[in-house]
Amino acid sequence: MGFQYRTLAKAVRRRTASSISPPPQPPLVLSRSFAHLSSEFAGKRRSPPRRHFGIAFDIDGVIFRSESPIGGSPQALKRLYDEESGALRIPYVFLTNGGGFRESIRALELSTLLGINVSPLQVLQGHTPFKNLVQRLENELVVAVGKGEPAAVLSEYGFKKVVSIDEYASCFPGIDPLAPYKNWEVKQVPKHNGVSEARTSTDNICSQRVQAVFVVSDSIDWSRDIQVLCDILRTGGLPGREIGHQPQLYFAHDDLAYQAAFPSERFGLGAFRIALESIFNRIHHDPLSYTCYGKPNPFVFKNAEAVLKQLVSSCTDSGLAPDNASTAVHNFERLYMVGDNPDVDIKGARQAGYPWFSILTRTGVFKGTGNHDKFPADLVVETVEEAVDYIIRKECS
Numbered sequence: 001m002g003f004q005y006r007t008l009a010k011a012v013r014r015r016t017a018s019s020i021s022p023p024p025q026p027p028l029v030l031s032r033s034f035a036h037l038s039s040e041f042a043g044k045r046r047s048p049p050r051r052h053f054g055i056a057f058d059i060d061g062v063i064f065r066s067e068s069p070i071g072g073s074p075q076a077l078k079r080l081y082d083e084e085s086g087a088l089r090i091p092y093v094f095l096t097n098g099g100g101f102r103e104s105i106r107a108l109e110l111s112t113l114l115g116i117n118v119s120p121l122q123v124l125q126g127h128t129p130f131k132n133l134v135q136r137l138e139n140e141l142v143v144a145v146g147k148g149e150p151a152a153v154l155s156e157y158g159f160k161k162v163v164s165i166d167e168y169a170s171c172f173p174g175i176d177p178l179a180p181y182k183n184w185e186v187k188q189v190p191k192h193n194g195v196s197e198a199r200t201s202t203d204n205i206c207s208q209r210v211q212a213v214f215v216v217s218d219s220i221d222w223s224r225d226i227q228v229l230c231d232i233l234r235t236g237g238l239p240g241r242e243i244g245h246q247p248q249l250y251f252a253h254d255d256l257a258y259q260a261a262f263p264s265e266r267f268g269l270g271a272f273r274i275a276l277e278s279i280f281n282r283i284h285h286d287p288l289s290y291t292c293y294g295k296p297n298p299f300v301f302k303n304a305e306a307v308l309k310q311l312v313s314s315c316t317d318s319g320l321a322p323d324n325a326s327t328a329v330h331n332f333e334r335l336y337m338v339g340d341n342p343d344v345d346i347k348g349a350r351q352a353g354y355p356w357f358s359i360l361t362r363t364g365v366f367k368g369t370g371n372h373d374k375f376p377a378d379l380v381v382e383t384v385e386e387a388v389d390y391i392i393r394k395e396c397s
Contacts, residue, residue, distance in 0.1 A: 061364015100148025253294025
């Protein structure tokens with residue numbers, strides 16, 4: 001699709017005239033509980049929305065903390081479905097920088113944990129835009145980095161020569177000098193049917209030039225991964241050889257921190273990127289070149305809008321969408337971004353401009369008493385349940 005954004009160490013993001021929102025209204029801060037609204041609007045749940053709108057939810061810190069639902073998320077999301085048929089009533093997506101697993105696997109997990117029917121189409125992860133690079137790199141050797149099943153993710157997108165960094169490092173004896181001191185066991189993820197024509201032999205992998213590296217999710221072994229990636233990137237994709245032109249490097253997102261089960265924030269993929277870049281720039285004559293996807297990249301929000309337009313047809317088929325709702329001509333009057341991270345979710349929605357409306361929860365990264373100073377949201381609430389209450393009250397009453 002040609003949507004790629006070159007991210008340099010001190011890149012300046014510019015907003016074009018087309019992305020400028022109408023004159024902003026003063027942000028709202030809601031401190032009272034909206035639990036009573038659930039019963040107030042219960043009788044209106046099956047009424048079709050009168051306006052064209054959709055919703056994007058962040059996951060970590062909004063829907064879940066670790067794997068535990070938070071903020072009344074199960075009951076909030078159930079309100080977006082028809083009570084009798086279970087059909088999708090209001091178009092929404094999960095817009096997360098997280099990942100490491102195929103969208104189909106993540107959709108199944110979300111369906112189970114939340115008690116709803118989530119389609120893989122509704123799961124937009126940080127690495128989802130990687131599928132747009134298949135045409136360019138389909139038959140080239142690429143290395144996948146991160147927790148979960150990064151190689152299977154890329155294989156499902158259509159890349160035909162994928163190896164995980166675990167397997168790639170194992171082909172080069174001594175490439176990780178600390179390996180003898182690492183006593184943990186790496187969990188073996190079942191191989192996906194399409195993964196890796198390049199896995200036929202160690203010699204085949206060692207003799208082929210790596211054309212691109214995809215950091216799909218959080219690294220689980222920073223010391224090894226930074227060492228191996230520097231070897232790949234400095235030598236033109238042939239570790240142990242002479243210095244060469246840097247292969248392409250893609251990060252699924254650039255989050256510095258995120259909210260997990262531990263009370264304080266944990267370092268994210270952005271922290272790993274900073275570490276890799278700092279070391280690479282000290283040992284190589286040219287600065288590290290890379291591309292970051294994920295929120296707050298404006299492309300991510302454009303892509304979410306396109307997917308929400310596709311979901312409108314699901315609502316149309318169930319008879320619950322607004323009149324004249326067509327994916328070919330449908331234009332949203334309002335799109336809601338519900339997130340917990342001002343630097344990522346709120347900043348991204350603000351940069352995307354009209355028709356995005358940002359809602360900031362206090363269940364994750366943000367825990368302030370008012371609004372965020374640098375990236376204030378259009379609305380601040382306690383939980384995702386309050387956010388959904390507000391949206392339904394605004395759009396469906």
